[in-house]
Amino acid sequence: MTGTVIIDSGGANLASLQFAFERLGAEARVSAEAEEIAAAERIVLPGVGSASEAMRRLRAAGLARLLPALSQPVLGICLGMQLLFEHSAEGETECLGILPGTVRRLEPSVARPVPHMGWNRLTTLESDPLLAGLDPQSYFYFVHSYAAPLGEFTLAPVEYGERLSAVVRRGNFCGVQFHPERSAAAGARVLANFLSL
């Protein structure tokens, strides 16, 4: 088993994630190779772009079947977290099905523009190693137009008109809707926690 691998699901902007691990003194490689991913110690599933395009790429690379079978820690970020669910309304896409539920589109209103873009606090934090040492008042940076509902695997909700899943975990599979790599010290703490799972 070697190091941390960031899955190249076709989106741009993997550098900011790599730099975030680098700031923690950890090296993270980018790969779309099933063999390299299966052999990694930890795996990060990022995601910028659309659910349908990301799933198409994961299927084409043979990763849609590999990912749910992994036993090492996996962290989905933003769209990457949404892909852990069964289904996404974005392009009516069948996702990885690791977590139960459907990702829905946020409804814009005057007070709540969509995309939801900005810094928010998490409403509550379950006790979990992924959230260890976090100040409950910490703010995290969110950018998304789709969101996962609350469920039995929600570790922390965020309020944006309604309560949504901000952090989820089922066994080795973790997901965060915010961008830890752009959430200052609090985000770095979440990534550091992931590295010690």
Next chain:
Amino acid sequence: MTLAQRYRDEGADELVFYDITASPQGRSVERSWVRRVARVLDIPFCVAGGIRSVADAESVLNAGAEKVSVNSPALADPGLIDALSRRFGAQCVVVGIDSELTAEGYRAYQFTGDPARTRQSGRDVLQWVREVQERGAGEIVLNCMGSDGVRHGYDIEQLRAVRAVCRVPLVASGGAGAIEHFTAAFREAGVDAALAASVFHNGIIAIAELKGALLAAGIEVRP
């Protein structure tokens, strides 16, 4: 670089890098520099300056920027917004608008980074705001040219007019000179964020002090 780190340490929530002479000079923002900034910065940052194609945007995003902002190139080729939004998602695509009140109403301007080349695009700003949202913009930065650089306050009336037709995050730009100008933009114009340059660069307003005042005024910000 030093500025970027200083603002991060002082509590800025997002940094926007404008290479304002890129478009008028027909070039695009320096990639190696974006990469150096991305390496040290752990808050979101947006890069603007001469991004004319999906390939231009891709290289800036691959260098570590969070979002790209397009202004003059989008006025020249509005289809650029659709292409960027399809490829990277609306959340990556900011449209900057340089706007000024004319006898015909608010009009959008191009190439404002070079006074000699600045020209009125002929586009009505409120129409343009509607159009860029339909094309897939995820955020709009409205720079009110009439108030830009003079520090007499944001153009609240204009921001309100744009807010009324804007369903994506709206960022106020141009005119910040005092803490109460920020409060007014959030309270009276309902913007989602306020951008300023010179008052921070020149140390006229300290970010921590500004945030304290906004919190005291009941506006939720990250302390």
